[in-house]
Amino acid sequence: MIEHSEPHIVPKKTYYIVFATLMILLFVTVAMAFVPLGPFNIYVAMAIAITKAVLVVLYFMHVRYSNRLIWVAAGAGFVWLVILLAFTLADYSSRGWIKVPGK
Amino acid sequence: MEMDRTVVAEERPTIIDTVTGAIRENYLNANYGLKSWFLTVDHKRIAILYLISITLFFFLGGSFAVMIRLELITPQGDLVQAETYNKLFTMHGIVMVFFFLIPSIPAVLGNFLVPIMIGARDMAFPRLNLASWYIYVVGGLFTLGAMIAGGIDTGWTFYTPYSTSFSNTYVIATGLGIFVVGFSSILTGLNFIVTIHKMRAPGLTWFRLPLFIWSNYATSIIMVLGTPVIAVTILLVALERGLHIGIFDPALGGDPILFQHLFWFYSHPAVYIMILPAMGVISELVACFSRRRVFGYKFVAFASLGIAVIGFLVWGHHMFVSGQSSYAGMIFSFLSFIVAIPSAIKVFNWTATMYKGSISYDTPMLYVMGFIGLFTIGGLTGLFLACLGVDIHVHDTYFIVAHFHYIMVGGTIMAYLGGIHFWWPKITGRMYPEGWGKFSALLIFVGFNLTFFPQFLLGYLGMPRRYYAYPQEFQVLNVMSSAGASVLGVGYLLPLVYFLWSLRYGRIAGSNPWKATGLEWQTSSPPPTENFLATPVVTEEPYQYSPEETEAEYAMTKKENVNV
Numbered sequence: 001m002i003e004h005s006e007p008h009i010v011p012k013k014t015y016y017i018v019f020a021t022l023m024i025l026l027f028v029t030v031a032m033a034f035v036p037l038g039p040f041n042i043y044v045a046m047a048i049a050i051t052k053a054v055l056v057v058l059y060f061m062h063v064r065y066s067n068r069l070i071w072v073a074a075g076a077g078f079v080w081l082v083i084l085l086a087f088t089l090a091d092y093s094s095r096g097w098i099k100v101p102g103k
Numbered sequence: 104m105e106m107d108r109t110v111v112a113e114e115r116p117t118i119i120d121t122v123t124g125a126i127r128e129n130y131l132n133a134n135y136g137l138k139s140w141f142l143t144v145d146h147k148r149i150a151i152l153y154l155i156s157i158t159l160f161f162f163l164g165g166s167f168a169v170m171i172r173l174e175l176i177t178p179q180g181d182l183v184q185a186e187t188y189n190k191l192f193t194m195h196g197i198v199m200v201f202f203f204l205i206p207s208i209p210a211v212l213g214n215f216l217v218p219i220m221i222g223a224r225d226m227a228f229p230r231l232n233l234a235s236w237y238i239y240v241v242g243g244l245f246t247l248g249a250m251i252a253g254g255i256d257t258g259w260t261f262y263t264p265y266s267t268s269f270s271n272t273y274v275i276a277t278g279l280g281i282f283v284v285g286f287s288s289i290l291t292g293l294n295f296i297v298t299i300h301k302m303r304a305p306g307l308t309w310f311r312l313p314l315f316i317w318s319n320y321a322t323s324i325i326m327v328l329g330t331p332v333i334a335v336t337i338l339l340v341a342l343e344r345g346l347h348i349g350i351f352d353p354a355l356g357g358d359p360i361l362f363q364h365l366f367w368f369y370s371h372p373a374v375y376i377m378i379l380p381a382m383g384v385i386s387e388l389v390a391c392f393s394r395r396r397v398f399g400y401k402f403v404a405f406a407s408l409g410i411a412v413i414g415f416l417v418w419g420h421h422m423f424v425s426g427q428s429s430y431a432g433m434i435f436s437f438l439s440f441i442v443a444i445p446s447a448i449k450v451f452n453w454t455a456t457m458y459k460g461s462i463s464y465d466t467p468m469l470y471v472m473g474f475i476g477l478f479t480i481g482g483l484t485g486l487f488l489a490c491l492g493v494d495i496h497v498h499d500t501y502f503i504v505a506h507f508h509y510i511m512v513g514g515t516i517m518a519y520l521g522g523i524h525f526w527w528p529k530i531t532g533r534m535y536p537e538g539w540g541k542f543s544a545l546l547i548f549v550g551f552n553l554t555f556f557p558q559f560l561l562g563y564l565g566m567p568r569r570y571y572a573y574p575q576e577f578q579v580l581n582v583m584s585s586a587g588a589s590v591l592g593v594g595y596l597l598p599l600v601y602f603l604w605s606l607r608y609g610r611i612a613g614s615n616p617w618k619a620t621g622l623e624w625q626t627s628s629p630p631p632t633e634n635f636l637a638t639p640v641v642t643e644e645p646y647q648y649s650p651e652e653t654e655a656e657y658a659m660t661k662k663e664n665v666n667v
């Protein structure tokens with residue numbers, strides 16, 4: 001209960017640094033789109049996107065300074081998103097495995 | 104000890120209004136006027152607001168069903184046009200799923216009972232609770248408006264690309280209504296989670312919680328984690344339909360199966376939003392009317408959480424024949440079989456609870472027994488459908504229509520009605536007429552089976568769903584189904600009548616007419632606004648019933664009667 005009554009005060013500097021990092025990563029995303037890496041372009045883009053999302057969740061949404069119950073709630077949201085993406089991609093990536101006779 | 108508390112509750116001094124002389128002792132007569140209802144933050148009054156609004160939607164959805172069953176009496180399409188028929192089954196599904204079944208038990212019984220059952224004065228966020236009802240009403244009016252304007256014909260599933268590129272009905276408006284109403288269910292779920300974590304009475308540990316609380320907790324997890332996905336999905340449909348951004352339509356570079364993934368990621372767990380709270384009701388009722396502790400309490404509690412989690416991993420079973428990879432289909436099929444295990448644990452534990460119990464056949468118990476039988480049939484036919492090969496034969500036929508009605512109507516609505524009967528004396532302070540209660544319960548059971556069992560046969564024989572005309576040889580079974588639906592309709596109207604009647608003429612119930620355990624029975628009926636005059640302290644596990652004691656009491660009264 002005490003954790004709630006004393007909110008952690010984050011210095012403004014932290015927000016500026018996080019914001020700057022997000023902007024730099026945005027430009028990196030755009031830049032990487034022009035670098036031909038073949039199938040790895042998507043992995044690089046996704047890695048950058050996940051990094052940005054984590055930064056937003058930790059700093060802008062204050063999860064980093066919150067108690068463990070908040071960590072569980074935020075973590076659950078993240079895990080459920082992974083379930084959605086993983087199972088959906090499992091379908092897409094395995095569709096070509098079975099050859100249709102005559103095609 | 105339980106008795107002592109009851110006495111304390113009864114001994115509350117009557118508070119009389121100094122100006123008007125009116126009695127103000129419970130949440131219903133604490134204050135009067137429209138404002139006292141529409142701006143209330145009392146969870147019990149909000150439950151009543153929900154009760155009235157979902158009842159209206161239930162009978163609206165039911166009237167669409169009446170039209171559907173009338174049309175299907177004859178093989179030819181004669182009563183309505185094909186387009187109208189498409190709109191009828193679409194609106195029946197949308198109203199029943201999003202505006203009745205999903206809010207039904209959580210928003211009415213859950214809202215009323217969760218704080219009382221855990222010994223709290225109210226929800227953690229009373230204003231958010233009221234907001235959830237207003238959001239529900241706004242979403243409902245939006246969808247209602249879209250229906251009056253001309254309706255929607257995509258089926259309640261909104262499959263793309265038909266919904267985004269071809270249907271010329273009110274898809275976006277209806278979708279927005281569902282988008283909005285989703286937030287009311289997120290807020291309810293959020294409120295339940297926080298309330299159950301933070302506001303339990305002293306001594307009320309997790310394993311002393313009633314199973315109704317466990318199941319509503321599990322439901323809340325689904326509401327909070329699943330509903331945002333349907334919201335986003337509807338938004339994407341609106342974007343493609345309104346702005347032609349290619350997401351689902353292959354002609355625009357999209358993928359229609361992506362829609363099905365997103366839609367069923369929520370809409371399969373949504374079935375558990377409907378059935379889990381129903382299971383919670385059944386656990387409470389079966390213990391009370393068998394006078395026994397719930398067999399395997401911890402298993403039943405954890406089965407709720409198991410269903411909530413595994414229920415999120417099975418959605419692909421709706422897509423076995425729609426172009427999903429066969430390998431993904433195999434995984435989803437396997438997981439769909441797995442999710443049957445926690446449900447079976449519950450069914451076996453309920454029947455084990457009844458074993459050697461002292462069973463009485465009051466109206467709520469009739470609904471319990473109806474639920475157990477019908478839910479089992481619905482669940483087992485679900486396993487037929489989870490089977491890759493069988494599903495190819497019965498996919499999109501009346502077999503699946505029968506299956507999910509056995510779960511949603513035979514399961515959820517039976518439990519909802521059982522729960523309403525059981526807690527009606529607590530909610531209103533009055534008893535309903537028991538004879539009429541039993542009669543309607545039987546009518547509903549018979550009418551339900553007559554309506555939906557023939558549909559299993561129709562589906563197996565190959566009659567597809569969502570058609571307004573059918574070959575001659577299917578007529579007998581369809582007429583049986585329509586006849587059953589009219590019996591079912593009477594069965595649903597009767598409780599509406601006698602519940603309203605009981606508000607004025609029903610026998611005064613007293614605080615604990617069923618001699619049930621649980622904190623809600625230790626306060627007066629109807630409860631005071633603050634639920635308890637003193638914070639209850641819990642010192643024992645739930646369901647302290649004794650069949651031997653009940654039998655002994657029964658023998659005594661019988662003996663006395665003989666002596667007289």
Ligand SMILES: [Cu+2]
Nearest residue numbers: 371418420421
């Ligand atoms: Cu499903």
